[in-house]
Amino acid sequence: MHRLVVVGAGFGGLSAARTLIGKPAEVTIVDQRNFHTFQPLLYEVATAGLESGDVAYPIRSIFGRADNVTFRFATVTGVDWGRHQVSLLEADPLPFDSLIVASGATAKFFGIPGASEFSFPLYTLTDARRLRDHILRRLEQVDADPALTAEGGLTFVVVGGGPTGVEVAGALAELLDVAVRHDGFRFNREDGKIVLVDGLGRLLTPFKESAATYAAKTLRGRGIELRLGRMVKSVTDSCVELDDGEQIPTRTVVWAGGVTVDSTIASRLGTPTGQNGRLVVDADLTISGRDDAYAVGDAAAVPWGPDPADSGRICPQLAQVAIQSGKHAALQAINRMEDRPTEPFRYTDKGIMATIGRRAAVTQFPGGTLVRGTLGWLAWLGLHLLYLIGFRNRIVVLVNWSWRYLSWGSGPRVIVGDNLE
Amino acid sequence: MHRLVVVGAGFGGLSAARTLIGKPAEVTIVDQRNFHTFQPLLYEVATAGLESGDVAYPIRSIFGRADNVTFRFATVTGVDWGRHQVSLLEADPLPFDSLIVASGATAKFFGIPGASEFSFPLYTLTDARRLRDHILRRLEQVDADPALTAEGGLTFVVVGGGPTGVEVAGALAELLDVAVRHDGFRFNREDGKIVLVDGLGRLLTPFKESAATYAAKTLRGRGIELRLGRMVKSVTDSCVELDDGEQIPTRTVVWAGGVTVDSTIASRLGTPTGQNGRLVVDADLTISGRDDAYAVGDAAAVPWGPDPADSGRICPQLAQVAIQSGKHAALQAINRMEDRPTEPFRYTDKGIMATIGRRAAVTQFPGGTLVRGTLGWLAWLGLHLLYLIGFRNRIVVLVNWSWRYLSWGSGPRVIVGDNLE
Numbered sequence: 001m002h003r004l005v006v007v008g009a010g011f012g013g014l015s016a017a018r019t020l021i022g023k024p025a026e027v028t029i030v031d032q033r034n035f036h037t038f039q040p041l042l043y044e045v046a047t048a049g050l051e052s053g054d055v056a057y058p059i060r061s062i063f064g065r066a067d068n069v070t071f072r073f074a075t076v077t078g079v080d081w082g083r084h085q086v087s088l089l090e091a092d093p094l095p096f097d098s099l100i101v102a103s104g105a106t107a108k109f110f111g112i113p114g115a116s117e118f119s120f121p122l123y124t125l126t127d128a129r130r131l132r133d134h135i136l137r138r139l140e141q142v143d144a145d146p147a148l149t150a151e152g153g154l155t156f157v158v159v160g161g162g163p164t165g166v167e168v169a170g171a172l173a174e175l176l177d178v179a180v181r182h183d184g185f186r187f188n189r190e191d192g193k194i195v196l197v198d199g200l201g202r203l204l205t206p207f208k209e210s211a212a213t214y215a216a217k218t219l220r221g222r223g224i225e226l227r228l229g230r231m232v233k234s235v236t237d238s239c240v241e242l243d244d245g246e247q248i249p250t251r252t253v254v255w256a257g258g259v260t261v262d263s264t265i266a267s268r269l270g271t272p273t274g275q276n277g278r279l280v281v282d283a284d285l286t287i288s289g290r291d292d293a294y295a296v297g298d299a300a301a302v303p304w305g306p307d308p309a310d311s312g313r314i315c316p317q318l319a320q321v322a323i324q325s326g327k328h329a330a331l332q333a334i335n336r337m338e339d340r341p342t343e344p345f346r347y348t349d350k351g352i353m354a355t356i357g358r359r360a361a362v363t364q365f366p367g368g369t370l371v372r373g374t375l376g377w378l379a380w381l382g383l384h385l386l387y388l389i390g391f392r393n394r395i396v397v398l399v400n401w402s403w404r405y406l407s408w409g410s411g412p413r414v415i416v417g418d419n420l421e
Numbered sequence: 422m423h424r425l426v427v428v429g430a431g432f433g434g435l436s437a438a439r440t441l442i443g444k445p446a447e448v449t450i451v452d453q454r455n456f457h458t459f460q461p462l463l464y465e466v467a468t469a470g471l472e473s474g475d476v477a478y479p480i481r482s483i484f485g486r487a488d489n490v491t492f493r494f495a496t497v498t499g500v501d502w503g504r505h506q507v508s509l510l511e512a513d514p515l516p517f518d519s520l521i522v523a524s525g526a527t528a529k530f531f532g533i534p535g536a537s538e539f540s541f542p543l544y545t546l547t548d549a550r551r552l553r554d555h556i557l558r559r560l561e562q563v564d565a566d567p568a569l570t571a572e573g574g575l576t577f578v579v580v581g582g583g584p585t586g587v588e589v590a591g592a593l594a595e596l597l598d599v600a601v602r603h604d605g606f607r608f609n610r611e612d613g614k615i616v617l618v619d620g621l622g623r624l625l626t627p628f629k630e631s632a633a634t635y636a637a638k639t640l641r642g643r644g645i646e647l648r649l650g651r652m653v654k655s656v657t658d659s660c661v662e663l664d665d666g667e668q669i670p671t672r673t674v675v676w677a678g679g680v681t682v683d684s685t686i687a688s689r690l691g692t693p694t695g696q697n698g699r700l701v702v703d704a705d706l707t708i709s710g711r712d713d714a715y716a717v718g719d720a721a722a723v724p725w726g727p728d729p730a731d732s733g734r735i736c737p738q739l740a741q742v743a744i745q746s747g748k749h750a751a752l753q754a755i756n757r758m759e760d761r762p763t764e765p766f767r768y769t770d771k772g773i774m775a776t777i778g779r780r781a782a783v784t785q786f787p788g789g790t791l792v793r794g795t796l797g798w799l800a801w802l803g804l805h806l807l808y809l810i811g812f813r814n815r816i817v818v819l820v821n822w823s824w825r826y827l828s829w830g831s832g833p834r835v836i837v838g839d840n841l842e
Contacts, residue, residue, distance in 0.1 A: 034557065051474035060604035071605065073561035091565060136455060140494035144512060183481035184492065 001026040005096040012102035012297025015326030032075040045128035047171035105298040108260035114235035119253035152249030160256035161198030163354035170357035201229040211362040266299040274301040283344035294329035297322030305346040426517040433718025434523035436747030442487040453496040466549035468592035526719035529681035535656035540674035573670030581677035582619030584775035591778035622650040632783040687720040695722040704765035715750035718743030727765040
């Protein structure tokens with residue numbers, strides 16, 4: 001039987017492995033976590049709106065009944081192309097006939113001094129839990145010692161004005177509202193300060209200008225300060241310095257400044273890489289120079305499509321791209337296995353969306369039509385719940401959300417860090 | 422205003438602080454966690470039946486709207502009786518006029534070699550999460566390398582035949598059932614072995630003999646091996662040795678062997694202690710030798726009641742005792758503050774219950790009436806959900822439970838340990 005290994009159980013790997021259920025291949029999906037993370041909602045975990053479990057789904061629950069798909073809980077350290085083996089940490093290597101690399105990306109700090117050391121990225125569930133614990137501890141510290149407010153104890157700096165940055169900033173404002181209104185903290189809401197920094201002159205660059213204007217207006221209306229067209233020069237444990245010399249005292253810097261594939265497993269494959277270390281792939285998503293391996297999702301420089309007008313155009317690092325490219329690579333592996341020609345990948349743009357908080361979001365449809373405000377938010381809500389279908393989690397997410405929306409008083413603002421014990 | 426400090430936000434401290442809402446005292450409840458833990462369901466978290474968040478409730482959400490109750494997130498290190506201050510770790514001390522000590526207990530290892538080092542207690546949420554991660558990792562390890570089964574990779578030893586031990590053993594059997602049936606693990610259910618050890622000749626000592634017989638029969642029917650009347654002699658990272666020389670190769674020892682107050686904060690108060698280090702208290706729950714401090718719950722040797730027939734009788738360490746004694750101490754502090762005489766505590770036995778798993782539990786009412794089987798389980802389920810009322814969590818717990826009960830396929834079997842990253 002043809003052995004097909006899928007590296008990574010994010011959107012790309014999961015989509016590939018699901019496509020292969022029932023196909024004539026012995027599939028192994030390997031991940032260093034035993035769960036899939038619903039990354040678009042990590043910011044809700046980080047701001048205590050959802051539980052960790054609401055966005056984590058055990059991989060075995062997805063493939064438990066699939067005869068030809070096996071989960072392997074292990075850390076991939078590299079690929080031995082000569083022996084056709086995936087190397088694992090502290091375990092025997094996994095042999096393969098075909099390989100699909102869906103190993104994702106990691107936060108990109110652009111070499112800014114102190115950024116990787118003192119800021120909080122938001123790409124994994126552990127990132128989200130650490131950030132949540134950190135934020136809640138800051139609130140407790142300032143409550144016990146109000147003098148810390150002047151030292152940035154209640155100042156939250158978000159770096160990056162893309163969807164993640166906008167979402168985190170909006171959700172932080174809501175967390176502070178709730179903390180003051182329902183949690184008996186003794187500081188005033190005005191003591192809390194949220195600053196969103198982006199090097200470009202506007203927010204939400206993938207969106208139309210009017211979406212950016214709407215987002216900026218909404219965020220400002222919720223008390224969030226914007227520093228657009230400004231770059232972060234350095235980060236320390238108590239301050240962020242911007243390129244114009246402004247010093248912002250803060251104890252919490254959220255890093256939503258983009259991702260890279262550099263220094264991940266994908267960067268150690270020895271095959272060509274492009275911008276941000278993304279693996280270069282051919283039109284059918286085979287890794288450049290190979291005919292037995294594919295790369296998909298954030299790890300790959302996925303081409304938009306074969307049309308001449310899209311020549312050289314690379315897809316953004318979005319869940320939709322990962323899902324579609326994962327499925328495509330799986331189908332091409334089957335095509336090749338059965339001696340059929342492979343087909344080029346073609347991205348189907350289903351639109352993009354970002355939420356700014358309660359009852360405020362922007363959804364941009366492929367034609368360019370924008371829906372914003374409550375309607376945009378409902379569209380965002382519906383789509384995210386829809387994607388969780390098939391996962392038990394959607395019920396819990398629904399209950400959590402509904403309850404929170406109605407009561408505003410009891411999100412999971414629990415500090416669970418192990419260092420408490 | 423009279424300053425009243427409550428140490429600990431378990432059942433006892435929470436009950437005391439809730440009783441004091443709106444009373445003429447400035448109340449501070451201090452805990453090293455920012456959440457209350459619903460301990461009776463920790464075993465469900467440990468066996469991946471519930472999420473951490475289902476049994477954790479933010480303390481601030483309970484007292485956020487109470488004007489006279491403040492939460493303080495800090496670790497208590499002792500009490501300075503001379504200055505009337507509670508000492509805190511890395512923070513200024515908390516002055517008090519009255520004090521209620523509800524600092525709980527900790528696992529008791531009876532000095533058995535290796536027990537504290539190699540076994541998993543189940544008293545805090547962190548304990549439960551660590552145990553869950555450990556169990557799920559063992560299943561993954563054996564799946565990757567079946568030879569580990571012979572070395573105890575799938576053997577789970579539970580020490581202690583009280584309600585917690587019985588509950589854990591039953592839930593472990595269910596976890597193994599689900600893992601094999603739905604999660605695609607390659608080992609057989611028969612490879613998994615659960616052994617319950619207790620030094621006494623029977624299970625569930627606080628219950629009538631017939632409850633113990635029922636529990637033993639039910640556990641055996643679910644494949645669990647019982648070693649009753651046997652003591653654990655030593656624990657290592659790969660084996661448990663019993664007093665009759667039997668060696669059980671295992672990688673997982675769950676410690677449900679009882680609790681002690683020794684080495685907790687309560688043990689450092691310099692006031693008299695009794696069996697298991699529990700603080701000696703007078704009939705009205707004041708700490709022996711003090712008139713400004715009370716002790717309640719697991720931390721105290723709570724007297725059963727003032728009737729001569731109950732002379733010297735001490736309450737068991739149960740949630741009900743903590744709840745009732747916490748409330749009583751709060752009322753007596755108010756009585757004394759307002760120059761009224763204090764009243765003796767009187768425990769109202771509301772019955773005890775233990776679940777052995779799906780559709781099997783025993784409930785023993787105060788008169789001695791036993792309800793068992795499905796009816797006992799429904800009583801257990803109803804009571805636990807009832808106790809979560811007022812907490813958002815009950816809805817999530819209900820959804821989780823219902824879903825698990827119906828689907829059997831998607832509990833939160835997620836390994837979230839930080840060492841994954």
